[in-house]
Amino acid sequence: MYTNVNHDAAFEKDVLERIGKSWDTRVAVRKERLDLTDYYQTSLPDFPIAMVPFWNDTDFAKVDNELKLRLLAAAWVAYNEKAIYLEDEIVLPACSQLLKGRLPGAGDPLVKQVLAQVQVDEQFHILMCLDVCNLARKRHQLDEFIAPIPSLGVELDQRLSGTETGAPTQLLRLAYAAVAEMSINAYLNQVASDMTIQPINRINTDMHRRDESVHSIAFHEIVGSVYKELEPAQQSCFRDHLGNALRTFTTPDVGFWTSILEYMEIPGRERIVSRLNQADAGRRLSRDYTVLRSLFKKVGIVEDFGFALV
DSSP states (O other), X not given: OOSOOOOOOOSOHXXXXXXXXXXXXXXXXXXXXXXXXXXXXXXXXXXXXXXXXXXXXXTGGGSOHHHHHHHHHHHHHHHHHHHHHIIIXXXXXXXXXXXXXXXXXXXXHHHHHHHHHHHHHHHHHHXXXXXXXXXXXXXXXXXXXXXXXXXHHHHHHHHHHTSOTTHHHHHHHHHHHHHHHHSEEHHHHHHHTOTTSOHHHHHHHHHHHHHHXXXXXXXXXXXHHHHHHSOHHHHHHHHXXXXXXHHHHTSOOHHHHHHHHHHHTOTTHHHHHHHHHHHHTTOOOOEEOHHHHHHHHHHTOOOOOSSOOO
8 A cells, every 4th residue: 555656656756756755854854853941032912913804903003022923823823723733634634545546647656755755744734833833822921712614614514524535535635635735825935034033933834844844845736647547527526626635825814813812811802803894804814826837837727816916
């Protein structure tokens, strides 16, 4: 199952070879661990102020600075909990099913090697996120804060419950993982380059971002190889799932902020959430679709998914 190999894959061999060979010197898991306490500066926020959609809200403006810093720490925790969820519930299960040969086009030894490397990377990213979350929770007394399941996770679970087991479920999981890995969240780049936040948070995010930029290229080749080997009906099913995943990943998750405002007992939070819902109506989150567009062009996917991949 795991080590059975075949040559059904249709990918750019040189690309995956470079990714596989560079793993030892490239990835975060092979770097020296950071001493988290060396980089923490008590006067700096944990999360970028520019990424809080209600920062200039009239009700939130009345909140004192100390409580705002604590809210930003909770936002940092929730941000990383969502990252953990994506790795643990979306990317890793998709890698596992490919490694087990449950879909065609991924049986080449080189593909399996890179898939295993991605799995190690993602597990380490989970550890990185846990470390910085624990630090923020300890410093800001956030032990009792429970981040909700991301709205995209709730929707995926609903789709999985209504999908037949076997290939249909595997195609659904692969579509969500493909969007997760090949349409890099602009927030990852924004946090990694924000010089106003805690240095350890920025450094950790940048290490994560560097790994994910390579994962996007790996998934470009692996998902393209799988797609080419699917039956026409399966290809159509996969395209439908891609469209749903794209819409899900780019829909603002107001529950993310609602849980934080409620936990912090921010005065006027109902009005803040109401205005946030109004502002987010019909809005799409920003993502980088460069690699995903390249895949679509390579395998001939021309669907209109309801919005432009720009």
